[in-house]
Amino acid sequence: MAAISIRNVDVVFGENIEQSLALLDQGSSRQEIIETTGDVVGVANASIExxxxxxxxxxxxxxSGKSSLLRAVNGLNAVSRGELLVQDGDQMVDIATCDASTLLHMRTSKISMVFQKFALMPWMSVVDNVAFGLDMKGMSKQKRRAKAMEKLEMVGLSEWKDKFPHELSGGMQQRVGLARAFAMDSDILLMDEPFSALDPLIRSQLQDELIELQQRLNKTILFVSHDLDEALKIGTHIAIMESAKIIQHGKPEDIVLNPKTPYVADFVAHTNPLNVLCGRSLMTLVSDLPIVNGECVLNPHDNTVVNVNAEGVITTASRQGEALPLHHWSEGEDIERMAEGLLVIASPDVPMRSAIEIRYKTGLPLLLEEDGRLVGILSDKDFYHALLGKHFTLDAA
Structure with a gap:
């Protein structure tokens, strides 16, 4: 079920909204609209679930409009046209048209926000900052402090509860902001570039922590970023915006493999594909392997071959006539313990980073098997194609 359903939403800032919407319908650009009416189009005809x-x-x-759209979800930006539905139990509330009391309920019970600049109260202790929203909800001091301490423990800051924000590093302050949002027990978290002001190492660490927390808490998170590598790392889905419009929405791997416009392709060309691609995306199909004397040739230079029976099952493998041991690898297994000369069989969904590590440790291509049948291999050529950005096709249609 959709937690957020955005349907044909426009957000226009200014005094001549109806005129600006009419111009938008006629195909006028953002620049043409601002020159004509003085209004700024923040979001244009956005639809996403x-x-x-x-x-x-x-x-x-x-x-591009990403923060304008995010802030519309909790009513910080007014929706000029369209529906913005947010789940509230068994019903959906239209943030675009709901009354003030309903909006207050959604903000205090269903939606929390984490800001880029931390937004901590400098005169409050860490624990009081985390408990601030609970105070606004009318929770007793004892209960809200206990709740705040629970969330500080979750983000590893319980020992800093009596410190003030200026005594914490930037990464620690952002953890306090996360704890404050989680303390509200909201189903939906809005995060507006929460890690962009941090050093790269701290930023990567907090991304990992967010992923870990999400696995435990299973919140619905709408996250704003200008960094595609960050989006690919943490996103279940990604919506790319340009000039106030959503131009592509999909799973990270789909966006990397099939950018729909030159704008998206330019983003993709500068990303690290190892963070998102899997073996299935890049493998050489078994049907494309050369067959010599009934054997599939993995590497003609050292005569590395495999034998596959009529059902597609791998039976034996050899290099220069000497038998190679076969090993089935599964996610989580320690790659460091693998020996050179081990021919590894994995699922086509093996992450590319793991596949490259296996190739490095064993010195051999990686066999990909699905439903007990050999479906493809990953060799150096496939890895080079990924690293050189030759893995995607541009669908400008």
Whole structure:
């Protein structure tokens, strides 16, 4: 079920909204509209659904409209036209048209927000900052402090409870912001570039922590970022925005493999594909392997071959006539313990980073097997194609 359903939403800032919407319908650009009416189009005809428990990343360059759309979800930006439905129990509330009391209920019970600049109260202790929203809800001091301590423990800051924000590092302050949002027990978290002001190492660490927390808490998260590598790392789905419009929405791997516009392709060309691609995306199909004397040739230079029976099952393998041991690898197994000369069989869904590590440790291609049948291999050529950005096709249609 969708936790957030955004349907043909426009967000226009200014005094001549009806005129600006009419111009938008006529195909006028943002620049033409601002020159004619003085209004700024923040979001244009956005439609997207965010399912329960997923992390959807809105991304694009500065001014693309991603933060304008995010802030519309909790009513910080007014919707000029369209529906913006947010789940509240068994019903959906239209944030665009609900009354003030309903909006207050949604903000205090269903939606929490984590800001880029932490937004901590400098005169309050860490624990009081985390408990602030609970105070606004009318929770007793004892209960809200206990709840705040529970969330500080979750983000590893319980020992800092009596410190003040200026005594904490930037990464620690952002953890306090996360704890404050989680303390509200909201089903939906809105995160507006929460890690962008941090050093790269701290930023990567907090991304990992967010993924770990999400696995435990299963919130619905709408996350704004201008960094595609970050989006690929944490996102279940990604919506890329340009000039106030959503131009592509899909799973990370789909966006990397099939960018729909030159704008998206330019983003993809500068990303690290190892963070998102799997073996299935890049493998050489078994049907494309050369067959010599009934054997599939993996590497003609050292005569590495495999024998496959009529059902597609791998039976034996050899290199230069000497038998190679076969090993079935599963996610989580320690790759460091693998020996050179071991021919590894894995699922086509093996992450590319793991596949490259296996290739490095064993010195051999990786066999990919599905439903007990050999379906393809990963060799150096496949890895090079990924690293050189030759793995995607541009569908400009």
């Amino acid at each position: 965010v399912q329960e428990g997923e992390i959807c990343v809105l991304m694009g360059l500065s001014g």
